[in-house]
Each structure stands twice: as C-alpha cells, then as structure tokens.
Amino acid sequence: MEELKYHYKYPHPAVTTDCVIFGFDGVRINVLLIQRGVEPYKDAWAFPGGFLKMDETAEEGARRELEEETGLKNVDVEQFYTFSTVDRDPRERVITIAHYALVRMADVRGGDDAANARWFPYNEIPRLAFDHDRILRKAVSVLKERICFKPIGFELLPEVFTMSELQNLYEAILEVKFDRRNFYNKIRKSGLLIEAGKRPANTPLRVPVKYCFNPEKYAELKHKGFKLEF
Amino acid sequence: MEELKYHYKYPHPAVTTDCVIFGFDGVRINVLLIQRGVEPYKDAWAFPGGFLKMDETAEEGARRELEEETGLKNVDVEQFYTFSTVDRDPRERVITIAHYALVRMADVRGGDDAANARWFPYNEIPRLAFDHDRILRKAVSVLKERICFKPIGFELLPEVFTMSELQNLYEAILEVKFDRRNFYNKIRKSGLLIEAGKRPANTPLRVPVKYCFNPEKYAELKHKGFKLEF
DNA sequence: ACAAAAGTGTTAGGCCTACACCCATGA
DNA sequence: TCATGGGTGTAGGCCTAACACTTTTGT
Numbered sequence: 001m002e003e004l005k006y007h008y009k010y011p012h013p014a015v016t017t018d019c020v021i022f023g024f025d026g027v028r029i030n031v032l033l034i035q036r037g038v039e040p041y042k043d044a045w046a047f048p049g050g051f052l053k054m055d056e057t058a059e060e061g062a063r064r065e066l067e068e069e070t071g072l073k074n075v076d077v078e079q080f081y082t083f084s085t086v087d088r089d090p091r092e093r094v095i096t097i098a099h100y101a102l103v104r105m106a107d108v109r110g111g112d113d114a115a116n117a118r119w120f121p122y123n124e125i126p127r128l129a130f131d132h133d134r135i136l137r138k139a140v141s142v143l144k145e146r147i148c149f150k151p152i153g154f155e156l157l158p159e160v161f162t163m164s165e166l167q168n169l170y171e172a173i174l175e176v177k178f179d180r181r182n183f184y185n186k187i188r189k190s191g192l193l194i195e196a197g198k199r200p201a202n203t204p205l206r207v208p209v210k211y212c213f214n215p216e217k218y219a220e221l222k223h224k225g226f227k228l229e230f
Numbered sequence: 231m232e233e234l235k236y237h238y239k240y241p242h243p244a245v246t247t248d249c250v251i252f253g254f255d256g257v258r259i260n261v262l263l264i265q266r267g268v269e270p271y272k273d274a275w276a277f278p279g280g281f282l283k284m285d286e287t288a289e290e291g292a293r294r295e296l297e298e299e300t301g302l303k304n305v306d307v308e309q310f311y312t313f314s315t316v317d318r319d320p321r322e323r324v325i326t327i328a329h330y331a332l333v334r335m336a337d338v339r340g341g342d343d344a345a346n347a348r349w350f351p352y353n354e355i356p357r358l359a360f361d362h363d364r365i366l367r368k369a370v371s372v373l374k375e376r377i378c379f380k381p382i383g384f385e386l387l388p389e390v391f392t393m394s395e396l397q398n399l400y401e402a403i404l405e406v407k408f409d410r411r412n413f414y415n416k417i418r419k420s421g422l423l424i425e426a427g428k429r430p431a432n433t434p435l436r437v438p439v440k441y442c443f444n445p446e447k448y449a450e451l452k453h454k455g456f457k458l459e460f
Numbered sequence: 461a462c463a464a465a466a467g468t469g470t471t472a473g474g475c476c477t478a479c480a481c482c483c484a485t486g487a
Numbered sequence: 488t489c490a491t492g493g494g495t496g497t498a499g500g501c502c503t504a505a506c507a508c509t510t511t512t513g514t
Binding site: 162163164180181184185207208209 | 465466467468469
C-alpha cells in the first residue's frame with residue numbers, strides 16, 4: 001500500500017518539467033523523444049521530463065531529467081510555456097513547465113541511458129503521450145518566432161558548415177524557401193560568418209566554402225536582435 | 231491547530247498565479263498593485279494573484295484572482311513566465327505562473343473590491359513583496375519584445391485617441407523617442423487607424439485629429455506581425 | 461550530355477531617416 | 488509675441504526582391 005507522507009492544508013498540484021529537444025540533420029528538423037516504460041501511456045513516445053524536486057528550479061529539473069533519460073549534459077534549456085489543463089494527466093493534477101533546447105544531433109548518440117531515446121524527423125512524429133502534441137506545436141511556434149529576431153544555428157550545426165546547410169536550417173524551421181543569392185548576400189552583410197580556413201588553391205569549385213560563426217558578432221546579434229525576412 | 235487534509239506520496243510545491251497589469255494614462259505606463267493584508271510581506275505591495283485551485287487552469291486562476299482582488303473582469307491575461315526559484319516564498323515551496331495584461335486604466339476605478347488596489351507609474355514602483363520586482367522586470371522585457379512585432383494599444387487606449395497619444399504609448403513602453411513625422415507616416419501607411427468621425431468644418435486646427443483602430447487590420451497585423459523600428 | 465550544386469552582381473522599387481515650414485492657440 | 492502642439496512632404500540612402508549565367512562534376 002502507498003505511503004502518503006506529505007501533508008498539506010490545501011491541495012497541491014504535481015509539477016513536472018518537459019524538454020522539447022530540436023536537432024538538425026542537414027536537411028530536416030528532428031525532435032528527440034523517449035519511449036515510456038510505465039503506465040500511463042506505456043510504450044507511447046513522449047518528451048524527456050519528469051517530476052520536479054523540491055530543491056531544484058524548473059530549469060535545473062529539466063536539465064536533470066534530460067540527462068537521466070537521454071544522457072545529454074550541459075544543455076541550455078529555455079522555458080517557453082507552462083501547461084495547466086486540468087485533466088492533462090490521468091493520475092492526478094499535473095502542471096508541466098515546458099522547455100526547449102537546440103542541440104547537435106551527434107551529441108546524443110553514445111548517450112548510454114539513451115537506450116530508448118530516438119530522433120524523429122519533425123513530419124514523422126508518432127502519436128505522443130499526454131498532451132505532448134500540443135506542447136510540440138507550441139514549441140515549434142515559439143522557435144519560429146525566435147528565429148526571426150535572433151541568430152540561430154550555433155547550437156544546431158557542426159563547427160563548420162556550408163552556406164547551403166545554414167539556409168536549409170532556416171528553411172526547415174520556417175517552412176519557407178529563400179532565394180539562394182539573397183540569402184548569401186544577407187548573411188554576408190550581417191558579418192555573422194567567417195570562412196573556416198582557406199580553400200586550398202586547387203579545390204574543385206564544386207566543393208562548397210565552409211564557414212563557422214563569428215562568436216562576437218553572434219553574441220551581439222543575439223542581444224541586439226536581427227531581422228530575417230519571412 | 232492546522233488541519234493537514236491533503237496527502238501525497240511525494241512532496242508537491244504550491245502553485246500560484248500572478249498578474250502584471252499594465253495601464254496607460256496618456257503619458258506614462260502604470261502598473262496595478264495591491265497592498266498585502268497578511269503576512270508574509272504584510273503591507274508590502276504586490277501583484278494580484280494567489281493559489282491555483284485544482285479545477286482551474288492557470289489562466290482561469292489568474293483571471294479569478296484578478297477579479298477578486300481588483301474588480302477587473304474579462305481581462306485577456308497572457309502567461310509569460312513561470313518562476314520557480316526554490317526559496318521565493320518563505321512559507322513553503324511556491325511556484326508562480328506569471329501573466330500580464332493590458333487594460334484601460336479607467337476600467338479599474340469603480341472596482342469595489344479594489345479598495346487596496348492602486349496604479350503606480352512605472353518609475354515610481356515601491357518595494358515589492360517576494361520576488362515581484364524580478365517578475366516585473368521580466369514582464370516589461372516581454373512586453374517590449376512583443377510590441378515590436380504586434381500592434382498594441384487597442385487594449386490600453388480609449389476608444390478614440392490622437393496620434394500623439396499613440397506615439398506617447400509606444401515611446402513610454404520602449405523608452406525611446408520617435409520622430410513625429412516619421413511615426414505619422416509609418417502608422418498611416420500600415421492602415422491600422424481610421425479617422426474617428428469627421429472633424430467639423432470649422433474645428434480649430436489646434437485640436438488634433440482623433441483616430442480609432444481599424445479592427446480588421448489590427449487583427450491581421452496581430453496575426454501576421456508588424457515591424458516597428460527600435 | 462545533362463542534371464545538380466555552387467559561385468557571383470545588378471537593378472528597380474520601396475522603406476527608413478532626417479529634416480523645415482506653416483498655422484493656431486493660450487499664456 | 489512667444490512657446491507649444493499640430494499638420495504636412497521630400498530627398499538620399501539603404502535594404503529588399505527579383506533575376507541569369509557560368510563552372511564543375513557525377514551519372
């Protein structure tokens with residue numbers, strides 16, 4: 001029988017955190033899910049997350065659960081919405097503080113605890129547990145807004161990358177197409193990128209130029225804002 | 231002695247909602263505060279808010295508390311952040327889901343329950359209870375961001391208003407000054423405003439033209455976004 | 461040989477910014 | 488009469504959007 005050790009004068013909801021983790025494979029946006037091992041929604045896919053401890057903030061809890069369930073460490077998670085629909089969990093009243101983060105997909109491979117963690121391309125997401133589909137939709141809409149005013153990519157792309165990869169990333173998130181030449185011009189002018197190493201003199205033209213982010217400019221634009229057309 | 235009627239297997243934090251209510255007096259942004267009548271922080275000023283009930287969402291709770299404490303009804307509150315610092319309340323672990331709303335200041339006068347509710351100009355805010363100064367700073371920064379991409383004012387200004395009043399509103403929130411002529415031109419071009427009634431033929435020129443919002447255009451720009459310089 | 465990826469500039473139009481003058485009124 | 492608030496327009500610069508051709512390589 002259950003031991004009910006914690007007593008309050010008024011009823012308290014349970015509080016959880018959830019993490020929507022976005023990755024990019026060069027073509028598509030992916031989302032990291034874990035398969036639930038217990039009821040309710042046993043075997044369904046869900047975001048990493050769990051009950052908040054009494055001595056940790058929401059962000060700390062989100063990072064702890066993320067590491068426990070996927071092996072991902074030191075991820076900058078950012079809170080984006082708190083879901084409080086009364087019956088969103090069949091067990092009891094549960095409020096969840098939802099976070100998102102952008103990570104390099106390679107960083108999650110090798111996670112040992114990640115046995116039942118898997119990346120899903122954004123348009124192949126399976127049916128999710130609880131109200132996690134709603135959480136995902138909100139996360140995507142917040143991400144889309146954010147990307148229009150802050151530079152993005154540093155956390156999602158490998159150290160060095162091509163202009164096309166960066167453009168693919170923007171196009172994948174915003175679900176639009178940009179003119180390749182205008183995209184080049186705009187990014188160049190922003191000063192956000194620097195060429196990563198010199199192309200050897202005899203590099204075939206077909207091999208694209210590799211870039212990396214200019215960290216100072218990146219930080220500056222993240223702070224000041226950065227306009228991208230939509 | 232206290233009756234501890236609610237029992238859980240694991241500890242649960244308490245959950246509250248808070249409302250940062252912004253108003254505009256034609257010149258300055260104001261914030262609605264209530265004076266606490268009980269410990270902790272008795273007599274200190276704080277945002278309207280309180281414990282969430284088990285059968286209401288955060289938004290419902292925020293609206294209920296707002297009405298109970300200030301008489302304001304039917305306000306569109308919007309969640310902006312959840313504060314979860316471990317010791318933010320001396321009584322017990324309390325997490326608060328913070329909301330903000332924009333209202334016409336006139337609507338709060340006449341609130342009967344509003345005996346100890348008062349508007350404070352933004353730069354004359356007294357010392358606040360709990361971590362409410364932090365909540366206020368976050369609310370203001372979210373409001374500033376939002377105002378750059380969505381039209382604003384419908385909820386803050388009277389039915390009809392002058393161009394200067396609208397400009398004052400933007401300047402008060404963003405803490406910047408715009409060139410009057412450029413502001414006029416920009417707003418005109420956006421189609422957001424319509425002239426409210428005809429000026430009588432012999433109106434003195436000194437009396438400014440009154441405008442009201444074009445509701446369709448307002449809704450459209452709210453949805454599509456709207457760029458304002460900073 | 462053909463499709464696919466990459467590199468590169470120009471032009472026209474629109475938007476942003478800065479800026480000046482006039483009128484009416486109330487003090 | 489002077490300070491204040493209100494109304495109005497323009498010119499230059501910058502950014503945006505649309506757009507084409509060439510090279511190379513893999514199939």
